[in-house]
Amino acid sequence: MLSRVASSIYWMSRYLERAENVARFIAVNVHLMLDLGLARADTQWEPLVITSGDGADFHKRYKEFTEKNVLHFLTFDEKNPNSIVSCINAARENARTVRESISSEMWEKINELYHHVQKHSKRKRVSDLESFYAYIRTASHLITGLSENTLSHDESWHFARLGRMLERADKTARILDVKYFLLLPKLEYVDSPYDAVEWGAVLKSANAFDMYRKCFHRIDYHDVAEFLIFSLEFPRAMAFCVRSAMKSLKAVTGENEAFVPAVKEMETLSKMLASTNVEKVLAAGLHEFIDVFQFNLNVVDQSIFRSFFDNTNQHVV
């Protein structure tokens, strides 16, 4: 397939996943605040911006981490490249350049999502957005489902999954990092009801609450970390994402495996997860571990760009 098309499908998929994650973080946070009560609530908006990695950008246009500011920044701020509206615009623009390569059903759903977000963003109101965030999440699931069931599972599909899995691994890592950092030092909350509520929120941010319960029954930060990092069965866990991404990467690489550096970079990532366990990670520092993980994720992403999307210096096949 065309390098340009592969790149567009990869990014279309990444941006959709990103928008869905932002929508989910916000919705979970809103619920969390109801549980915590107003006193603690106003401190809870800042992590949302930190999670998306855009603190510096936020301060360029907003003063305080108020509910209104944060919601606007993450939802409708077109200057924020990671806001929902920016992600959906980018996903749709990528889809538009490859609409002959994806199924009509997929294109139409992405187009509908885009128009829906445009309509809402014109109103610029951030109150009463619950159904809006729910819509974003559902639409993203629907589009992923359509890619599962209306696309041939060929190169296009693999590039879409590759993009989705790398994005998801990154987001799950970020949630864990930020929440762990914010929650753990507050010793007064350890083992308090708030502790369970907040770690429950972390799980919900990763759509992992129900599945976690089946595994560990009780909420405990140690087990939450283990589940979100190492589960090979839960589809938002970092290890699961890396394994799926690896499968797709190998599928698009085919017999050229030895010549494609991205495969080697991805193996580094896999080994990093396989060679350790939650005790070691927590002992050495979760933040440090996630830092290295995200660094390696970026290496993989750049390597994919060089191996497949960068179309200079190609050879004739």
Added chain:
Amino acid sequence: MNFDDYDTKDFFDELVKPDGKPRSLALPLVEQINALPPKELLRMQKASELALYQQGITFSVYGDKKGTEKIMPFDIIPRIVPGNEWVVLERGLKQRITALNMFIHDIYNEQKILKDKVVPKELILSSACYLKQCKGLSPPKGIWIHITGTDLVRHSDGKYYVLEDNLRCPSGISYVLQNRAIQKRTFPKAFDAMKVCPVSDYGDHLYDTLRYVSSAKGNPNVIVLTPGVYNSAYYEHTFLAQQMGVTLAEGSDLTVVDDMVYLRTTKGLQKVDVIYRRIDDDFIDPKVFRKDSMLGVPGIMEAYRKGNVTLANAPGTGVADDKAVYAYVPQIIKYYLGEDAIIPNVPTYVCWDKKQCQYVLDNLKSLVVKAVNLSGGYGMLIGPQSTAPQRKEFASLIKQNPRDYIAQPTLSLSRTPTICLKGIEGRHVDFRPYILYGEHVFVLPGGLTRVALTKGSLVVNSSQGGGSKDTWVLGEGAHA
């Protein structure tokens, strides 16, 4: 909303007789519409427009920074072409395309028609679309104009005329197919009763045409080449690639190595054999034509000249598309085929000719003046609707560059019932059927009916407020 108050006025109406009664062929349709509950027709109209919007069947408006997308307005009352009329049109279009293809080949090779003084040599060689880079070229299978969309109009005398040939990159076919897809859902009963010819196999015919002109052995790699996502017809380019299941490429996705054209893929460079290009001649190769073109592929013309890749349509076909050359098409048909033109031309005054130019200047108020190389309704003066300053402007333009202008009598374009704010009213239409030239010449039994939605307007172009309609070509037994 129904046909009760419909008035054809003094125009030829495609669906309704002068006495206000529907033409017999249109009866099932008119009856179905008249039987609808009030407001139902409007609701159906809105639903169709929404469907087009949701499917993203839109064009972008040039000059609009926000990249606003619009749907081409679609009117759900179809235009009907009776079977017996279609048979004649089909023959006429095949005849015209065959002769024009011979003409282009002759112009770039022996120039017999110029030597025999049937068409003035200076007129041809002075055409902005005559490409000297194409001299001596002989495209695969001798075919230059693989894809054509000929504009026809019907005058108040009830006859069809050819208005323009569009031999370069005619657009609009995607609307033909999408309009049909939506229309079938709108009036299924009438559609079934009237035995409408299908159009959905256009993609197969197009693919066959492109495969046929490949010079490669085995299964050729066919692609569609687009200027990119910001082109106003981008939707159509994706649609055609999808209909044929082939790659849609931009200029930067292609590269030329040793006079072969390749696609840049995730697995390396992959050879290309046939390119259905939707980029104009001027922009296709910065090494040969416009040097500032970012859209084209450097070196593609040399690959083409060496026979390593086929371009459809061939470069240089615009020479027969020049509106001054158009005036000579009846003579061209006679010269190559020894036949009279089956579909007549609109009488045309070529300003390049001094006598005709004077006539045009003396009669600006009653004529339509057109620039020979512009399309889309640009560079046009409609005499009867013009103001004195506009006429003055055109008179001076014509005097400065007589070669660039032609004029035609103002036609009374036929009308057809269209949904308007106050009910169903007559609006002027033209008709663009699509012709493919491969192993055979194939005319798709259907086409794009463009409609001037503004009351009294004669300009049907989408860039000027025109809309479109589905066109129902009826089976051969269905006579007017």
